[in-house]
Every structure is written in structure tokens, then in C-alpha cells.
Amino acid sequence: MSLTFTLIQTNLFWENKEANLRLLKEKINAIEQKTEIVVLPEMFSTGFSMNPEQLAETMNGTTIEWMKKIAIQKKIILTGSLIIKENNCFYNRLVWMLPNGNLGYYDKRHCFAFAGEHEKYTAGNKRLITSVKGWKINVQICYDLRFPVWARQKVTDAPEYDVLLYVANWPEKRNYAWKSLLVARAIENQCYVIGVNRVGNDGNEMYHSGDSMVINPLGEILYHKAREEDIFTIKLNKANIDEVRNKFPFWKDADNFKILNDAI
DSSP states (O other), X not given: OEEEEEEEEOXXXXXXXXXXXXXXXXXXXXXXXXXXXXXXXXTTTTOSOSOHHHHOBOTTSHHHHHHHXXXXXXXXXXEEEEEEEETTEEEEEEEEEOTTSOEEEEEOSSXXXXXXXXXXXXXXXXXXXXXXXXXXXXXXEGGGGGOHHHHOOOOSSSOSOSEEEEEOOOOGGGHHHHHHHHHHHHHHHXXXXXXXXXXXXXXXXXXXXXXXXXXXXXXXXXXXXXXXXXXXXXXXXXXXXXXXXXHSOGXXXXXXXXXXXXXX
């Protein structure tokens, strides 16, 4: 069983929702290969902004409706994160929009205190592991990558998920950590890892080199693009991950653990 992802590595207009949605619609329309899941960066409609009071939307807002319309028209799953206001709190929320207009969501667990995200946004406490065609996909956001326990496969009769997906606005000055940790997450969890990052300067003159990647369960890099905008489509095969796990059943020897104060 195969599953096809398209990664959109793009520059973003700073705090300009209309321009970003117009740009991203053009890029999605430009996808030539048949695809099933299209992945956008973190805060794709605004850039990584600490101004949620001015930029936040509700789950009935323009960007959610935009995602729904595109997912239905293109018959794809569309995902990426945006700024959402709910119950007087702001969230950096990844939305998983299905081709039928239904959705799931994941709120970023680890707010980036170095940039003051923890002062503006409320942290999530639930993981989202979604299922597509027999594949299980664990979706996370940017800074979550630095915390391996949050992504760790739990010890059960089988691994919890097959793909670990990160959307990000990860700056170039720390891109060694980004690239290294994506590979580490793939090896330690024996899964595919996909990381989709933006390129270009944000409104704080922070440069992003992209470095979007796809990595297989052995830690081998299947795709890597730096410093350029890119639209890349890749087909992943379930047989490959099953073969690795059967040949090297390291996941069976993992430590059992429980994350406290969550609601997984």
C-alpha cells in the first residue's frame, strides 16, 4: 500500500493572510503529479507571528473555509498550522482537512519560549495520530521536534504510527538541529519522517533555509531541499517500513512509559 505526499516549501508574506492564501492556492494548483496529502508550513497564512490578537481566526474563519474548499475540489488531504482563537485562548493549530470537508486538529504542545510563544499561545495536551489508507500519521509542529518523548512510539503489539510529520518555521541559524533531529526521530521510531519548513526572511528578519526533508525508517534521506522554494511529491510504500520493522524489530525492546498530565 502506498501513500503520496506533496511538500510545499515556500516563502511567506509577513502577516498577510490574503496574499499567502492566494500564493498557496497557485502552488497547489501547480501540482502536476497525482497526490493524496499536501503539506504546508507552520502558520502558513501569516508567518510565525506573535500577534495573535490581530491575526487569529476561528474554526469557522476564512482560512479554514479556504482549506475545506481546496481539499474538496482537489480531492486531497490538506494540512498545515495557523493561528486559531478558541475559548479566549490562542492556539498554534495544525488542521488536518479531509477531502470530504471534515477535519481533525492538533494544538502545538511545546510553545517556543525563546521567541515568547508561550506568553501568547496556549499549549495543547493531546496528540493527533490520524489514519489514511491503513497508514497511521502522527502530526506535530516545529519546536515539538526537540522533545523526543512526545513523539516516541509507545510499546504495544505494534508501532503506533508509520509517519511522523512536522510543519515548521525553523530558522537557518539552527538548521543543524532541525536536520539532525528529523533523522534521529526516524531512526528511533522506525518510521518515515517528513519535515516541511518555509524559506526566506520573516518580519523579524529571521532567515529560513527550508531544508524540508523526507527520511526513511533507516534514517536515509529520500529528499532534501535547501534555500529554494520547491514543490515535491513523493510516494511512500508501506511494504518498505514493514520490511524494516520485521528485519530489525528494535521497537519491541523499547522502554514502557506514560506521559503524565495529558489526555492522549
